[in-house]
Amino acid sequence: MTGLIWKDFMVSKRTVKAYLGIMIFYAALTVMGMFSVTFVTAFVSVMLIMLPISAFAYDEQAKWDRYAMSLPMGRSRVVGARYLFTLLIVLGSLAFALLAGATVAVTGKGDLMEVLVSALTTLAAGLLIADVLLPLCYKVGPERARPYLYALVFIPALGLFLAYRMGIHIDTSWLDRLARSSPAAVLGLFSLPLLAALALTFVSYLISCRVAAGKEY
């Protein structure tokens, strides 16, 4: 299984290098004060969570699945390797957010809480997208799963936009009050979506295993 995770990292190396370039560009703009650190950490989280989806595309290009399913490890382990890769990406994103948070705390150029809350929220959203898309990639392949990705991203965004246009506002002043009184409680609260997404990852894994078990390669 470790070999397959290593393979995912190796084939994603090129994409990561490209992302790194973009990250450096945005980091430079952030230092110049054109972007907030929050934006960059959120952006990085979303970019990284797309790596497992890209890995499916690379596998499809190499027709790797037929070979992988011929290895003596069973289909559930092949699927498990992809999920572990996803979780390692989440850990990497968290580490980046913590690093950005620490930088903010040391330099005093931003709100630490805002950075962490933003990272936790975007990671939860990103992992949720992965939870839905991974079984779909196993079922229909990465190409046909792509429209679902757009739907997952744009439908909620459109909903929020329409709600805003219709004058529906959600009162979030209680959050500010909570942040002032107990920052730990805010972090705990914003960790919940990520924890829920992690729990859903397990369900997603079981669904993917079922899909892979029934599939013909």
Added chain:
Amino acid sequence: MTNCIEIKGLSKSYGDFALKNIDLTLPGGSILGLIGENGAGKTTTIKCILNLIRRDAGEITVLGYDNIREEKLAKQDIGLVLDECFFHDTLRPLDVGRVLAPAYKDWDGELFRSYLKKFGLPEKKLIKEFSRGMKMKLSLSAALAHRPKLLILDEATAGLDPVVRDEILDEFLGFISDEDHAILMSSHITSDLEKVADYIAYIHQGEVVLSDAKDAILDSYGRVGCTAAQLEAIDPRDILHTRRGAFGCEALVADRSAFARKYPMLLVERTTLEDIMLFVAKGETK
């Protein structure tokens, strides 16, 4: 001598195509050549052996293990080379070793590197820069590096030049010098199989139409060249298939010697696996 593969009554239907009641046996220390036209069912048979597709009926035993219930055990001793190189273009041969090593309990990194060296494959070159021959050699190196007992090759020599093919065929012959080893080799290049195979199974439209020792087939089968009038005079029970062309007729016979004794005026020649395939696929039964 134990059997490395035993297939009994294998059936698989796709609606417009069906694999029907396939029986095959691959004894240890031998090479079984699987021949047949495109879409005849060779790859489907191999996929069933590897449990990549669900069979409708039948039993498959690989190296004494049931291929579904004991899939992981069976696959530990299978080396696989398929018609394409499945390794990502952005990987290097050494990366392939790192990817596959944890999957096999007997993976030998040194052996893998020695095969890379033997086949002249640069360890650190990107796979996308490899020729087709190099890619197939890489697949073969990966297939052999965990010391398998059974090699399954699906069109592994297709598209390779004669020199590379010969090099790879030599490797196969070396592999089966161990009585516990065996090779199942599907190929369109029947001349390769005539060179190395011990047994031949011909799958035509999802059915095994011929299965025997290669030497028995080539020693026994014959091709008769004759005129249309001579063909008409032959007892239909003495010929298997016929072909009629602008310049004469041909017939495939199962027992060359017996035919020559019965029809001394007709010339019966040795035949090739390709001829047999052409007679069965394109010929007529009299």
